[in-house]
Amino acid sequence: QKEVEQDPGPLSVPEGAIVSLNCTYSNSAFQYFMWYRQYSRKGPELLMYTYSSGNKEDGRFTAQVDKSSKYISLFIRDSQPSDSATYLCAMSAGDTGRRALTFGSGTRLQVQP
Amino acid sequence: EAQVTQNPRYLITVTGKKLTVTCSQNMNHEYMSWYRQDPGLGLRQIYYSMNVEVTDKGDVPEGYKVSRKEKRNFPLILESPSPNQTSLYFCASSRREGGSYEQYFGPGTRLTVT
Numbered sequence: 001q002k003e004v005e006q007d008p009g010p011l012s013v014p015e016g017a018i019v020s021l022n023c024t025y026s027n028s029a030f031q032y033f034m035w036y037r038q039y040s041r042k043g044p045e046l047l048m049y050t051y052s053s054g055n056k057e058d059g060r061f062t063a064q065v066d067k068s069s070k071y072i073s074l075f076i077r078d079s080q081p082s083d084s085a086t087y088l089c090a091m092s093a094g095d096t097g098r099r100a101l102t103f104g105s106g107t108r109l110q111v112q113p
Numbered sequence: 114e115a116q117v118t119q120n121p122r123y124l125i126t127v128t129g130k131k132l133t134v135t136c137s138q139n140m141n142h143e144y145m146s147w148y149r150q151d152p153g154l155g156l157r158q159i160y161y162s163m164n165v166e167v168t169d170k171g172d173v174p175e176g177y178k179v180s181r182k183e184k185r186n187f188p189l190i191l192e193s194p195s196p197n198q199t200s201l202y203f204c205a206s207s208r209r210e211g212g213s214y215e216q217y218f219g220p221g222t223r224l225t226v227t
Contacts, residue, residue, distance in 0.1 A: 105154065
């Protein structure tokens with residue numbers, strides 16, 4: 001079993017829809033949670049960064065972390081065609097040395113105009 | 114513009130021919146790392162460096178070498194590439210202080226080994 005599970009999609013939604021992307025994980029030591037957006041032929045771009053449990057909002061994006069359920073979510077409101085990309089969740093146990101991020105395999109999102 | 118750059122962006126080579134992928138960042142970050150991205154496996158860390166002359170193995174270091182002689186540069190070396198190293202490679206960097214785990218990625222290098 002992978003440490004981080006993420007539905008690969010593709011997820012296709014109409015423009016303006018609310019999108020929910022999710023990851024589950026098994027390592028209870030994870031404390032830092034991130035969402036990256038990756039456009040085709042580009043490197044991952046950091047979208048949201050959360051420490052421990054709770055919600056964080058940035059414009060149309062909201063990240064939620066539920067450590068008790070080992071479940072994290074990214075919500076996108078009023079989705080736009082420009083949001084079409086692969087979304088990767090990533091997390092870290094807080095090892096200040098290695099700083100390895102454990103990534104999900106990514107969910108491909110398509111927002112139809 | 115703050116960025117991480119990689120060269121080359123695309124490379125096709127043959128088994129056993131040594132190659133180097135360069136990585137450079139202009140954000141004065143102490144920490145740098147290499148990942149490979151494969152379908153269904155996500156990104157996996159190859160090597161990382163906490164500072165100049167300090168490097169260590171990640172999850173999949175076999176067949177790779179790195180060096181960190183300058184703070185801004187972190188080249189990835191494949192001494193004898195094999196077809197199973199065909200992949201998409203990303204360099205990343207981040208600050209070290211304050212417990213920051215936000216890593217900034219380069220544009221990627223697509224490597225094909227025949």
